[in-house]
Amino acid sequence: MVDLEFPYHPEIALYIHIPFCTSRCRYCNFYFETGWSPRVMERTLDGIVHEARSYVENGLLDATSLRTIYLGGGTPSTIPPALFDRFLTNLFQVLSGPRSLEEFCIEVNPESVTTELLEVLSSHDVDRISLGIQTFDTDFLHLLGRRATGSIIDTSLETLATHWPGELNLDFITGIPGQTPTQVIKDLRRALTWNPQHFSLYSLTVEEKTPLEQLTRLGPTHGGVNPVSQGMYEDDWLTGRDFLKSRGYDHYEISNFARPGMESAHNRRYWNLRPYLGLGPGAVSTLWTHQGPVRLTNPSIFAYSPPSKPWNSYQRTIENPSPREWLSDLLLTSTRTREGIGQSIVDSDLARVSGLDPWSLITLAIQETLDPGWTQSAPDFWALEDDSRMIQDNYLVSLELAIDKIVQRTNTELAYQRLTGGESDRKLKSIR
Numbered sequence: 432m433v434d435l436e437f438p439y440h441p442e443i444a445l446y447i448h449i450p451f452c453t454s455r456c457r458y459c460n461f462y463f464e465t466g467w468s469p470r471v472m473e474r475t476l477d478g479i480v481h482e483a484r485s486y487v488e489n490g491l492l493d494a495t496s497l498r499t500i501y502l503g504g505g506t507p508s509t510i511p512p513a514l515f516d517r518f519l520t521n522l523f524q525v526l527s528g529p530r531s532l533e534e535f536c537i538e539v540n541p542e543s544v545t546t547e548l549l550e551v552l553s554s555h556d557v558d559r560i561s562l563g564i565q566t567f568d569t570d571f572l573h574l575l576g577r578r579a580t581g582s583i584i585d586t587s588l589e590t591l592a593t594h595w596p597g598e599l600n601l602d603f604i605t606g607i608p609g610q611t612p613t614q615v616i617k618d619l620r621r622a623l624t625w626n627p628q629h630f631s632l633y634s635l636t637v638e639e640k641t642p643l644e645q646l647t648r649l650g651p652t653h654g655g656v657n658p659v660s661q662g663m664y665e666d667d668w669l670t671g672r673d674f675l676k677s678r679g680y681d682h683y684e685i686s687n688f689a690r691p692g693m694e695s696a697h698n699r700r701y702w703n704l705r706p707y708l709g710l711g712p713g714a715v716s717t718l719w720t721h722q723g724p725v726r727l728t729n730p731s732i733f734a735y736s737p738p739s740k741p742w743n744s745y746q747r748t749i750e751n752p753s754p755r756e757w758l759s760d761l762l763l764t765s766t767r768t769r770e771g772i773g774q775s776i777v778d779s780d781l782a783r784v785s786g787l788d789p790w791s792l793i794t795l796a797i798q799e800t801l802d803p804g805w806t807q808s809a810p811d812f813w814a815l816e817d818d819s820r821m822i823q824d825n826y827l828v829s830l831e832l833a834i835d836k837i838v839q840r841t842n843t844e845l846a847y848q849r850l851t852g853g854e855s856d857r858k859l860k861s862i863r
Protein backbone atom coordinates (compact mmCIF):
# COMPACT_ATOMS: atom_id res chain seq x y z
CA MET A 432 0.00 0.00 0.00
CA VAL A 433 1.29 3.42 -0.89
CA ASP A 434 0.48 5.49 2.17
CA LEU A 435 -0.18 8.76 0.34
CA GLU A 436 -2.26 9.84 -2.61
CA PHE A 437 -0.62 11.94 -5.28
CA PRO A 438 -1.41 12.27 -8.97
CA TYR A 439 0.37 10.38 -11.73
CA HIS A 440 3.42 12.35 -12.81
CA PRO A 441 4.09 12.11 -16.55
CA GLU A 442 7.83 12.67 -15.97
CA ILE A 443 9.72 11.08 -13.09
CA ALA A 444 13.38 11.09 -12.11
CA LEU A 445 13.86 7.76 -10.33
CA TYR A 446 16.51 7.39 -7.64
CA ILE A 447 17.29 3.97 -6.16
CA HIS A 448 19.24 3.92 -2.93
CA ILE A 449 21.48 0.89 -2.44
CA PRO A 450 22.58 1.30 1.18
CA PHE A 451 25.51 -1.15 1.31
CA CYS A 452 29.19 -0.34 1.66
CA THR A 453 32.02 -2.75 2.33
CA SER A 454 33.56 -0.42 4.90
CA ARG A 455 33.20 3.13 6.14
CA CYS A 456 35.09 5.99 4.51
CA ARG A 457 36.36 8.33 7.20
CA TYR A 458 34.68 11.45 5.88
CA CYS A 459 31.28 9.99 5.02
CA ASN A 460 27.99 10.93 6.64
CA PHE A 461 25.65 9.43 4.03
CA TYR A 462 23.19 6.74 4.98
CA PHE A 463 24.76 3.31 4.43
CA GLU A 464 25.24 -0.02 6.19
CA THR A 465 28.31 -2.21 6.56
CA GLY A 466 28.47 -5.79 7.86
CA TRP A 467 25.38 -6.90 5.89
CA SER A 468 24.86 -10.52 4.89
CA PRO A 469 24.11 -11.64 1.29
CA ARG A 470 20.64 -12.61 2.56
CA VAL A 471 19.98 -9.03 3.77
CA MET A 472 21.20 -7.63 0.47
CA GLU A 473 18.95 -9.95 -1.52
CA ARG A 474 15.96 -9.19 0.68
CA THR A 475 16.52 -5.46 0.39
CA LEU A 476 16.75 -5.61 -3.41
CA ASP A 477 13.52 -7.63 -3.46
CA GLY A 478 12.02 -4.94 -1.23
CA ILE A 479 12.97 -2.23 -3.74
CA VAL A 480 11.28 -4.20 -6.54
CA HIS A 481 8.26 -4.63 -4.30
CA GLU A 482 8.17 -0.90 -3.53
CA ALA A 483 8.29 -0.11 -7.28
CA ARG A 484 5.45 -2.58 -7.84
CA SER A 485 3.27 -0.92 -5.20
CA TYR A 486 3.63 2.46 -6.98
CA VAL A 487 2.86 0.82 -10.36
CA GLU A 488 -0.18 -1.05 -9.03
CA ASN A 489 -1.56 2.19 -7.61
CA GLY A 490 -1.27 3.84 -11.01
CA LEU A 491 1.38 6.32 -9.84
CA LEU A 492 4.33 5.13 -11.88
CA ASP A 493 5.01 3.33 -15.15
CA ALA A 494 7.85 2.81 -17.58
CA THR A 495 6.74 5.62 -19.89
CA SER A 496 6.93 8.17 -17.06
CA LEU A 497 10.61 7.46 -16.37
CA ARG A 498 12.98 10.12 -17.68
CA THR A 499 16.10 9.31 -15.69
CA ILE A 500 17.23 6.49 -13.40
CA TYR A 501 20.07 6.90 -10.93
CA LEU A 502 21.42 4.14 -8.69
CA GLY A 503 23.35 5.65 -5.82
CA GLY A 504 24.32 4.76 -2.32
CA GLY A 505 26.07 3.47 -0.42
CA THR A 506 27.95 1.57 -3.08
CA PRO A 507 25.63 0.00 -5.67
CA SER A 508 28.59 -1.83 -7.23
CA THR A 509 29.03 -3.96 -4.07
CA ILE A 510 26.11 -6.02 -5.42
CA PRO A 511 27.59 -9.13 -7.05
CA PRO A 512 26.98 -9.09 -10.86
CA ALA A 513 24.63 -12.10 -10.88
CA LEU A 514 22.46 -10.58 -8.15
CA PHE A 515 22.55 -7.21 -9.92
CA ASP A 516 21.31 -8.90 -13.10
CA ARG A 517 18.45 -10.53 -11.18
CA PHE A 518 17.55 -7.23 -9.48
CA LEU A 519 17.43 -5.18 -12.70
CA THR A 520 15.55 -7.95 -14.53
CA ASN A 521 12.91 -8.03 -11.77
CA LEU A 522 12.72 -4.24 -11.63
CA PHE A 523 12.12 -3.89 -15.38
CA GLN A 524 9.54 -6.67 -15.32
CA VAL A 525 7.61 -4.43 -12.93
CA LEU A 526 8.40 -1.30 -14.96
CA SER A 527 7.86 -3.01 -18.30
CA GLY A 528 7.02 -1.16 -21.48
CA PRO A 529 8.67 1.41 -23.71
CA ARG A 530 11.01 3.80 -21.91
CA SER A 531 12.32 7.08 -23.24
CA LEU A 532 15.15 7.60 -20.81
CA GLU A 533 17.43 10.62 -20.99
CA GLU A 534 19.93 8.90 -18.71
CA PHE A 535 20.48 5.72 -16.68
CA CYS A 536 23.42 6.21 -14.35
CA ILE A 537 25.01 4.13 -11.62
CA GLU A 538 27.67 4.93 -9.01
CA VAL A 539 30.58 2.49 -9.09
CA ASN A 540 33.67 2.24 -6.92
CA PRO A 541 36.97 1.35 -8.64
CA GLU A 542 37.58 -1.82 -6.62
CA SER A 543 34.34 -3.35 -7.90
CA VAL A 544 34.86 -2.71 -11.63
CA THR A 545 34.86 -6.08 -13.40
CA THR A 546 34.02 -7.10 -16.95
CA GLU A 547 31.11 -9.18 -15.55
CA LEU A 548 29.63 -6.14 -13.83
CA LEU A 549 30.01 -3.97 -16.94
CA GLU A 550 28.34 -6.61 -19.11
CA VAL A 551 25.36 -6.77 -16.75
CA LEU A 552 25.02 -2.97 -16.71
CA SER A 553 25.24 -2.70 -20.51
CA SER A 554 22.68 -5.46 -20.97
CA HIS A 555 20.18 -3.39 -18.95
CA ASP A 556 20.90 -0.19 -20.91
CA VAL A 557 22.80 1.66 -18.19
CA ASP A 558 24.49 4.44 -20.17
CA ARG A 559 26.56 6.33 -17.61
CA ILE A 560 28.92 5.26 -14.84
CA SER A 561 29.96 7.62 -12.09
CA LEU A 562 33.29 6.33 -10.81
CA GLY A 563 34.24 7.36 -7.26
CA ILE A 564 37.97 7.98 -7.60
CA GLN A 565 38.45 10.92 -5.15
CA THR A 566 42.25 10.92 -5.72
CA PHE A 567 44.92 8.67 -7.29
CA ASP A 568 47.25 9.21 -4.32
CA THR A 569 47.31 5.99 -2.28
CA ASP A 570 48.33 7.77 0.95
CA PHE A 571 45.42 10.19 0.68
CA LEU A 572 43.06 7.31 -0.21
CA HIS A 573 44.22 5.55 2.93
CA LEU A 574 43.67 8.69 5.01
CA LEU A 575 40.14 9.00 3.60
CA GLY A 576 39.46 5.33 4.42
CA ARG A 577 38.83 4.41 0.78
CA ARG A 578 39.37 0.77 -0.22
CA ALA A 579 41.04 1.49 -3.56
CA THR A 580 44.70 2.31 -4.21
CA GLY A 581 46.13 4.33 -7.11
CA SER A 582 46.94 1.13 -9.02
CA ILE A 583 43.45 -0.35 -8.42
CA ILE A 584 41.98 2.85 -9.86
CA ASP A 585 44.27 2.62 -12.91
CA THR A 586 43.18 -0.97 -13.50
CA SER A 587 39.51 -0.03 -13.19
CA LEU A 588 39.96 2.75 -15.76
CA GLU A 589 41.72 0.35 -18.15
CA THR A 590 38.83 -2.11 -17.78
CA LEU A 591 36.33 0.66 -18.43
CA ALA A 592 38.27 1.88 -21.47
CA THR A 593 38.12 -1.57 -23.08
CA HIS A 594 34.71 -2.84 -21.91
CA TRP A 595 32.49 0.18 -21.29
CA PRO A 596 30.83 1.81 -24.31
CA GLY A 597 28.86 4.32 -22.25
CA GLU A 598 29.56 7.71 -20.69
CA LEU A 599 31.86 8.25 -17.74
CA ASN A 600 31.82 10.66 -14.84
CA LEU A 601 34.88 10.77 -12.59
CA ASP A 602 34.41 11.92 -9.00
CA PHE A 603 37.25 13.78 -7.24
CA ILE A 604 37.73 15.41 -3.85
CA THR A 605 39.98 18.37 -3.09
CA GLY A 606 40.98 19.86 0.26
CA ILE A 607 42.27 16.55 1.66
CA PRO A 608 44.54 17.29 4.67
CA GLY A 609 48.08 17.63 3.29
CA GLN A 610 46.97 17.98 -0.36
CA THR A 611 48.39 20.83 -2.44
CA PRO A 612 47.08 22.52 -5.61
CA THR A 613 49.92 20.83 -7.54
CA GLN A 614 48.64 17.43 -6.40
CA VAL A 615 45.10 18.34 -7.46
CA ILE A 616 46.39 19.12 -10.97
CA LYS A 617 48.37 15.88 -10.99
CA ASP A 618 45.19 13.91 -10.20
CA LEU A 619 43.12 15.67 -12.84
CA ARG A 620 45.84 15.36 -15.51
CA ARG A 621 46.02 11.62 -14.89
CA ALA A 622 42.21 11.38 -15.12
CA LEU A 623 42.15 13.33 -18.38
CA THR A 624 44.12 10.62 -20.16
CA TRP A 625 40.85 8.59 -20.02
CA ASN A 626 38.93 11.41 -21.68
CA PRO A 627 35.79 11.31 -19.45
CA GLN A 628 32.70 13.23 -20.53
CA HIS A 629 32.07 14.58 -17.04
CA PHE A 630 33.85 15.46 -13.78
CA SER A 631 32.49 16.04 -10.28
CA LEU A 632 34.90 18.01 -8.12
CA TYR A 633 33.96 18.36 -4.47
CA SER A 634 35.71 20.19 -1.69
CA LEU A 635 36.06 17.85 1.28
CA THR A 636 33.78 18.77 4.16
CA VAL A 637 34.79 17.53 7.59
CA GLU A 638 31.39 16.47 8.88
CA GLU A 639 30.54 16.22 12.55
CA LYS A 640 30.88 12.83 14.21
CA THR A 641 32.93 11.31 11.40
CA PRO A 642 36.28 9.58 12.01
CA LEU A 643 37.91 12.36 9.96
CA GLU A 644 36.60 14.95 12.40
CA GLN A 645 38.19 12.99 15.24
CA LEU A 646 41.50 12.85 13.37
CA THR A 647 41.51 16.61 12.83
CA ARG A 648 40.66 17.16 16.49
CA LEU A 649 43.55 14.95 17.61
CA GLY A 650 46.08 16.77 15.39
CA PRO A 651 49.34 15.28 14.09
CA THR A 652 51.06 15.00 17.48
CA HIS A 653 48.40 12.55 18.68
CA GLY A 654 48.17 10.43 15.54
CA GLY A 655 45.69 12.71 13.72
CA VAL A 656 46.02 15.27 10.95
CA ASN A 657 46.20 19.03 10.63
CA PRO A 658 42.88 20.64 9.78
CA VAL A 659 42.87 22.32 6.37
CA SER A 660 42.63 26.11 6.46
CA GLN A 661 39.88 27.89 4.52
CA GLY A 662 42.54 29.40 2.24
CA MET A 663 43.97 25.99 1.39
CA TYR A 664 40.52 24.54 0.68
CA GLU A 665 39.83 27.35 -1.71
CA ASP A 666 43.25 27.15 -3.40
CA ASP A 667 42.92 23.40 -4.00
CA TRP A 668 39.42 23.58 -5.39
CA LEU A 669 39.84 26.74 -7.45
CA THR A 670 43.00 25.34 -9.02
CA GLY A 671 41.06 22.22 -9.99
CA ARG A 672 38.17 24.28 -11.34
CA ASP A 673 40.39 26.48 -13.48
CA PHE A 674 42.29 23.45 -14.81
CA LEU A 675 39.09 21.66 -15.90
CA LYS A 676 37.72 24.81 -17.50
CA SER A 677 40.98 25.31 -19.38
CA ARG A 678 40.59 21.76 -20.76
CA GLY A 679 37.16 22.44 -22.26
CA TYR A 680 34.89 21.27 -19.45
CA ASP A 681 31.95 23.55 -18.88
CA HIS A 682 31.48 24.50 -15.21
CA TYR A 683 27.70 24.11 -15.31
CA GLU A 684 27.05 23.49 -11.60
CA ILE A 685 28.99 24.39 -8.48
CA SER A 686 30.69 20.98 -8.27
CA ASN A 687 30.16 19.64 -11.79
CA PHE A 688 31.91 20.01 -15.15
CA ALA A 689 30.93 18.53 -18.50
CA ARG A 690 31.87 18.39 -22.12
CA PRO A 691 29.19 20.29 -24.10
CA GLY A 692 25.93 18.31 -24.06
CA MET A 693 27.19 15.81 -21.46
CA GLU A 694 25.65 17.35 -18.33
CA SER A 695 23.93 15.02 -15.87
CA ALA A 696 20.26 14.84 -16.90
CA HIS A 697 19.24 13.23 -13.63
CA ASN A 698 20.90 15.82 -11.43
CA ARG A 699 19.55 18.61 -13.59
CA ARG A 700 16.02 17.41 -12.80
CA TYR A 701 16.91 17.17 -9.12
CA TRP A 702 18.36 20.71 -9.03
CA ASN A 703 15.13 22.00 -10.60
CA LEU A 704 13.03 20.07 -8.04
CA ARG A 705 11.29 18.14 -10.79
CA PRO A 706 9.20 15.18 -9.58
CA TYR A 707 11.67 12.82 -8.03
CA LEU A 708 10.84 9.35 -6.72
CA GLY A 709 13.23 7.58 -4.36
CA LEU A 710 13.08 3.82 -3.81
CA GLY A 711 15.00 1.85 -1.18
CA PRO A 712 16.00 2.29 2.46
CA GLY A 713 16.48 5.94 3.41
CA ALA A 714 15.47 7.20 -0.06
CA VAL A 715 13.77 10.60 -0.34
CA SER A 716 11.05 11.57 -2.86
CA THR A 717 9.81 15.04 -3.82
CA LEU A 718 6.43 14.87 -5.53
CA TRP A 719 3.39 17.03 -6.06
CA THR A 720 -0.16 16.61 -4.80
CA HIS A 721 -3.09 18.80 -5.86
CA GLN A 722 -2.46 20.88 -2.71
CA GLY A 723 1.27 21.35 -3.15
CA PRO A 724 4.64 19.67 -2.78
CA VAL A 725 5.25 16.67 -0.55
CA ARG A 726 8.48 15.10 0.60
CA LEU A 727 8.60 11.41 1.55
CA THR A 728 11.49 9.73 3.36
CA ASN A 729 11.76 5.96 3.54
CA PRO A 730 12.92 4.38 6.80
CA SER A 731 16.36 2.82 7.26
CA ILE A 732 17.01 -0.79 6.37
CA PHE A 733 15.85 -2.15 9.73
CA ALA A 734 12.28 -1.03 9.15
CA TYR A 735 12.42 -1.29 5.35
CA SER A 736 13.20 -4.97 4.95
CA PRO A 737 12.70 -6.80 8.25
CA PRO A 738 12.37 -10.55 7.67
CA SER A 739 9.47 -10.96 10.12
CA LYS A 740 7.06 -8.34 8.74
CA PRO A 741 5.09 -8.06 5.49
CA TRP A 742 6.60 -5.99 2.68
CA ASN A 743 5.76 -2.32 2.79
CA SER A 744 4.39 -2.44 6.31
CA TYR A 745 6.67 0.49 7.15
CA GLN A 746 5.65 4.13 7.27
CA ARG A 747 7.33 6.83 5.26
CA THR A 748 8.02 10.17 6.91
CA ILE A 749 5.84 12.75 5.17
CA GLU A 750 6.54 16.49 5.08
CA ASN A 751 4.42 19.11 3.36
CA PRO A 752 6.70 22.07 2.65
CA SER A 753 4.81 25.33 2.28
CA PRO A 754 5.15 27.10 -1.09
CA ARG A 755 7.55 29.52 0.66
CA GLU A 756 9.75 26.66 1.87
CA TRP A 757 9.57 25.07 -1.56
CA LEU A 758 10.70 28.34 -3.15
CA SER A 759 13.69 28.47 -0.78
CA ASP A 760 14.59 24.87 -1.63
CA LEU A 761 14.32 25.61 -5.34
CA LEU A 762 16.48 28.74 -5.04
CA LEU A 763 19.07 26.76 -3.09
CA THR A 764 19.42 24.01 -5.68
CA SER A 765 18.72 25.81 -8.96
CA THR A 766 21.14 28.68 -8.31
CA ARG A 767 23.91 26.10 -8.03
CA THR A 768 23.60 25.77 -11.82
CA ARG A 769 24.88 28.11 -14.52
CA GLU A 770 21.39 28.23 -15.98
CA GLY A 771 19.82 29.26 -12.65
CA ILE A 772 16.16 29.45 -11.74
CA GLY A 773 13.64 29.38 -14.59
CA GLN A 774 10.31 31.12 -14.95
CA SER A 775 8.53 28.08 -16.37
CA ILE A 776 9.27 26.03 -13.26
CA VAL A 777 8.18 28.58 -10.66
CA ASP A 778 5.15 29.48 -12.75
CA SER A 779 4.02 25.92 -13.37
CA ASP A 780 4.52 24.70 -9.82
CA LEU A 781 4.45 27.59 -7.38
CA ALA A 782 1.89 29.87 -8.98
CA ARG A 783 -0.61 27.04 -9.08
CA VAL A 784 -0.56 26.41 -5.33
CA SER A 785 0.32 29.83 -3.91
CA GLY A 786 -2.03 32.03 -5.93
CA LEU A 787 0.88 34.44 -6.41
CA ASP A 788 3.05 35.63 -9.26
CA PRO A 789 6.33 34.17 -8.05
CA TRP A 790 8.39 35.14 -11.11
CA SER A 791 7.65 38.84 -10.57
CA LEU A 792 8.43 38.37 -6.89
CA ILE A 793 11.83 36.81 -7.59
CA THR A 794 12.67 39.39 -10.26
CA LEU A 795 11.77 42.32 -8.03
CA ALA A 796 13.62 40.85 -5.05
CA ILE A 797 16.79 40.34 -7.11
CA GLN A 798 16.59 43.94 -8.32
CA GLU A 799 16.05 45.23 -4.78
CA THR A 800 19.02 43.39 -3.28
CA LEU A 801 21.32 45.48 -5.52
CA ASP A 802 23.72 42.55 -5.29
CA PRO A 803 26.06 42.37 -8.28
CA GLY A 804 26.57 38.88 -9.60
CA TRP A 805 23.00 38.11 -10.67
CA THR A 806 22.58 37.70 -14.38
CA GLN A 807 19.84 36.70 -16.80
CA SER A 808 21.31 33.57 -18.35
CA ALA A 809 18.29 33.64 -20.72
CA PRO A 810 15.29 35.99 -20.86
CA ASP A 811 13.35 33.81 -18.44
CA PHE A 812 16.20 32.63 -16.18
CA TRP A 813 17.94 34.30 -13.24
CA ALA A 814 21.38 32.90 -12.44
CA LEU A 815 24.48 33.67 -10.40
CA GLU A 816 27.68 34.39 -12.32
CA ASP A 817 30.43 31.78 -12.00
CA ASP A 818 32.41 33.45 -9.19
CA SER A 819 29.22 34.51 -7.36
CA ARG A 820 28.08 30.89 -7.27
CA MET A 821 31.08 30.20 -5.06
CA ILE A 822 29.51 32.41 -2.38
CA GLN A 823 25.96 31.34 -3.16
CA ASP A 824 24.98 31.39 0.56
CA ASN A 825 25.58 35.14 0.84
CA TYR A 826 23.43 35.88 -2.19
CA LEU A 827 20.61 33.67 -1.01
CA VAL A 828 20.50 35.21 2.47
CA SER A 829 19.95 38.69 1.04
CA LEU A 830 17.50 37.43 -1.61
CA GLU A 831 15.38 35.62 0.99
CA LEU A 832 15.22 38.79 3.11
CA ALA A 833 14.17 40.84 0.07
CA ILE A 834 11.44 38.34 -0.83
CA ASP A 835 9.97 38.45 2.68
CA LYS A 836 10.07 42.26 2.77
CA ILE A 837 8.27 42.60 -0.56
CA VAL A 838 5.57 40.14 0.39
CA GLN A 839 4.94 41.98 3.65
CA ARG A 840 5.12 45.42 2.06
CA THR A 841 2.71 44.61 -0.72
CA ASN A 842 0.43 43.39 1.85
CA THR A 843 -0.48 41.10 1.85
CA GLU A 844 -1.30 39.29 4.76
CA LEU A 845 -3.36 37.00 2.61
CA ALA A 846 -0.58 36.58 0.10
CA TYR A 847 1.87 35.81 2.88
CA GLN A 848 -0.49 33.26 4.36
CA ARG A 849 -0.73 31.59 1.00
CA LEU A 850 2.99 31.56 0.55
CA THR A 851 3.64 30.16 3.99
CA GLY A 852 1.05 27.43 3.78
CA GLY A 853 -2.33 29.06 4.36
CA GLU A 854 -5.33 28.68 2.12
CA SER A 855 -4.74 28.83 -1.60
CA ASP A 856 -6.84 29.63 -4.60
CA ARG A 857 -6.09 29.63 -8.29
CA LYS A 858 -6.37 33.40 -8.83
CA LEU A 859 -3.05 34.97 -9.67
CA LYS A 860 -2.18 38.11 -7.74
CA SER A 861 0.47 40.45 -9.06
CA ILE A 862 3.16 41.41 -6.59
CA ARG A 863 3.89 44.72 -8.21
Ligand code: SF4
Binds near residue numbers: 451454455459463
Ligand atom coordinates in the same frame (compact mmCIF):
# COMPACT_ATOMS: atom_id res chain seq x y z
S1 SF4 B 1 31.72 4.28 -0.39
FE1 SF4 B 1 30.56 6.21 -0.47
S2 SF4 B 1 28.69 5.89 0.76
FE2 SF4 B 1 30.15 4.22 1.26
S3 SF4 B 1 31.21 4.94 3.08
FE3 SF4 B 1 32.46 5.53 1.31
S4 SF4 B 1 31.78 7.62 0.76
FE4 SF4 B 1 30.22 6.73 2.13
